[in-house]
Structures are given as structure tokens and as C-alpha cells.
Amino acid sequence: MAFFTGNANVELKDQKKVFGGQQLRFRHASNTLQCDMDFSVFLPPQAEVGKVPAVYWLSGLTCTDENFSSKAGAQRVAADLGVALIIPDTSPRGEGVPDDPDGAYDFGLGAGFYVNATEAPWAKHYQMYDYIVDELPNLVESGLPVSDARAISGHSMGGHGALVIGLRNSERYSSISAFSPIVNPINCAWGKKAFAGYLGSDERKWRQYDASVLLQERDNRSHDIPPILVDQGDADNFYPEQLRTETLIAVNTETSAGAKIRFQEGYDHSYYFIASFIEEHLRFHASNLR
């Protein structure tokens, strides 16, 4: 199978067979992020004979596209369901892309928070919201056997990204799910640091990137919202302070939004948690993908 035929901007870096499908890694020159970006894709066997729907996976702090690819065991289920997995990096990368001046893990490289930065020096490269919503799916759907039937999921910072992007673009995603998401970043330390840095001190600008605010502002228009599934481990070191799951639960109840938010006893914040429940998430998405 050839990929991105005629597109000199995309390079195939790695290709491995897994569960009868193909685990692929590409590098491309991103216009949105003004740097070269890697992303991984799993194509199920069904992609050999036609376009397949896709689950976009957004990873958490410090991750790249490789963590989910190697640790979640998602390819087995995706191969069974005939669903592609599209796995971007978590921030712009490379020389010239500024990082946290102290090298902190929760800002800068590996910590793009899926927002469009407005503040210097971040605004030039840190446009992850537009990259995930527009540039990456346009690229994938132009050069791979992947249709525009999309679902979105993610973990922690990526769970925040999946909820925010899915809620703000409900016409583009048929379902949303998240593991251990940061559901109310305007009220936790991770979110406050990231949003103050990328978006500036005017907290009104932060609200467009807060899942709980977005759900609240939709009020009772629950028919507009894609089906949502959230799993949260109750042995998670970052729960409740950074994740604030109860805020989402309250808004979900108040607005009758219909999100399914579950606690999983004894599970922590790691990929072992994701591996344990990714099958349920992918089957949830597949049942909603056209």
C-alpha cells in the first residue's frame, strides 16, 4: 500500500505489521505549527479494501505519539473493528520551538494543552488546537485510506483535549471519550499555568478550552453533544486536585448532557489503566461511527 502518494511533505519513518494491520509513523512539515511533526497511524486490515473511520487519540503530558502506540494494546481491538487510530504528538517540536524556561514537564514541549497560543513566544508554534481540528485530519484523509467519520479520545491532558475539541466541533466527531481527563483546567494548577502562559492573564480567554465550562454553556441543548464516555481511576495520584472530575459530573447532571462518567476502583493514572479499558472505549466509538 502506498501512502501520501505525490505529497513530498510527508515521509514514512517506520512501518510495522501488528494484528494483521500496519502501524505507521510519519513526519510532515506542519504549516499550522511551523515545524516538522511526527504522528503515528494504525491502519486495520480493512483499510486494504476501502476507507475506514478513525479514532483520534490525544496523549498526555510528556508523551509523544509513541506511548499510546506501544502501550495501550489498542491495535488488537481496532483491527477487529476496522477502525484506524490517528495518534499525534503532544506539542510542536524541534529546534526553534521554545520550551518552558525551567524545563518543566507541564509546559512547553510535550505539553501543548491543545490550545492556540496567543502570547509570545508561544503563539508562533503552539497552535495545537488548529493542528488537531483541521490540519492533521485534512492531511490524513487526503493521503491515507481513512474517511471523515471521526471519533476523538485521549488521556489526562489529552482527555482535556478530546473533550474540548469534541464539544466545540460536534459536527466533526461522532463520539468523545477520555481517560483521567483534566476536566476543569481553569481551576487546577496544570491548567492555570498552561493557560496563563499560552493565553495570557485574561481568564475569560481560558474558558473556551475548559470542558466543564463548554458543557455548562451548552445548557440543556444536549441533543447537540456527541455521546461522551469518561473513565477515571480512583487510585489516580492526580485525582481529584488536577483532574476535578466532580466538576464535570455536576455540570453533566445539571445540564442533562448524558455523558457517561465512571470511576474504576483501584486504577491509577498509567497506561495500565488505559490498556484495561481501551477495548470498551473503542467499541463505544465504533458503535457511534458511521
Add this chain to the structure above:
Amino acid sequence: MAFFTGNANVELKDQKKVFGGQQLRFRHASNTLQCDMDFSVFLPPQAEVGKVPAVYWLSGLTCTDENFSSKAGAQRVAADLGVALIIPDTSPRGEGVPDDPDGAYDFGLGAGFYVNATEAPWAKHYQMYDYIVDELPNLVESGLPVSDARAISGHSMGGHGALVIGLRNSERYSSISAFSPIVNPINCAWGKKAFAGYLGSDERKWRQYDASVLLQERDNRSHDIPPILVDQGDADNFYPEQLRTETLIAVNTETSAGAKIRFQEGYDHSYYFIASFIEEHLRFHASNLR
């Protein structure tokens, strides 16, 4: 659940819930290896109510106990089958343990080759054969809800280890399997370097650690041999030169040993290959474990 109660030599370093069971990481002072060693264990949910049988997994060059734990997706199947996974490191470790003088990946740390070294300076610590055959199972069975019903499996150098240890101790293992094993190390570059270093220049001493030689020397006594399953990817960069699969196939045919040796089209040497077929291997072992 308490582990290794009353044994001050064993420290629990990490514990995570996965697929309803427990992924555990321990450190202990090894008498055999004369150093502290880490090992990982997956206990399925069934271990809460009684002893469970175990599959021992031997990893390949450069690996620790963590590669298989995080990348193979084996816990899902082991939880379903009620089988423990016992995952040792691939060599002695720590200060005072000598490494390859050039820091090569294929000798010394991460490359113990599951032999008992006889040559200085390796002999003091590099006794991985005895560690895997005796010390580790004795420790595990004394302090965890794991029975002495054992199977053994591994990848590459660890596939070599599983075949050699299983063939030489057929009373201790009810089945053997391997992914991409080095089946004839006395005739490949990896094996010649390792065996010359650990065992000296007398090649007659190498033969006790060569799966093809061991199978050949059993001749037609195939009733002594545990059931064997081998999977080899035909897109593996190390096939055929380092792995020499055809040698094992020829001996298996000649001696009617009954090993099932399969080629898997398009798969390489990576953990994506292992992940794709670990379910079949674990079900094979479970069907043979008492």
C-alpha cells in the same frame, strides 16, 4: 494482598492494577547473581483466592523486566486464563557487575544469554541459568500465590533461553514457546561472542546452551519433550543469520520432536509482533499447565 510476608530480602517497588489483576515490581538480593535484581509479576484476579500457575517470560537483548510488562498486552489474556506472568531481568545489574568493555548491546548488561558463566570476570555474577531455573521460581513460589505449575516463553535471546531451559528441565515446565528465538547460538555471531566470553573458547562447553543441539541429542525420545510452539516473523531483520530458524526446523523434523514452528508473514522482530501472537502462546501454555 501481602507479598513475601516475613522475607526482608524482597521489596515491593511498584504495584498497579491492570485488567482486574496486579502488575507488581519487586527488588530482591540474589544469592545466585550476587547483586540486587528487579523482577516483575502479573497476578491475575484468580490469585486472590488460590495459587495460580505461571508463565515465565525471558526477554531479549537490551530489555529489562519492563518491556514485556508494558508492551506485550499479555495481562489481558493472563487475567482471562488465571495465569501469573513472571518476568525477570535479562542480566545481573548494579555497581560491581562488569559490562562489555566497549558497552556493546549484545554482551554484558542486558545480555546475560541465560547461561552460567565460567570465565573471569563474568563468572561471579553472570549465573542467569541457575537464577531462572532455581532461585527465581523458589522465591516466587515461596512468597506469592503462584504454584509450581510452570511454562516458559521468551523473545529472541529470551526465546533461546526459554528453549534451552525448557528442554534441559522438562520435568519443571509443562510447555515451551518462543518468539523469534536464537535457535542455534553456537553458529551465529551473537551466540559465538556471548559464549566465547561467558564460557571460554572450548566450543564443546557451548553445546549445553544450544536449543538445536539439545533437541538433536534427545534424538527420538520425543515423549520427554514438553510441547513447543515457535513463531518467527519473515520480515525480521535478524532472520535468518542470527536466528537460524531452519536449523531447528531440520532437527525437529529429523528427530520427530513435534515442535510447532510457524512463520508469520510480514512481521518483524519487535514487540508489535509479540503483541499480535501472545494470546495464542498464553492459551497454548494454559492448555498444557496442570
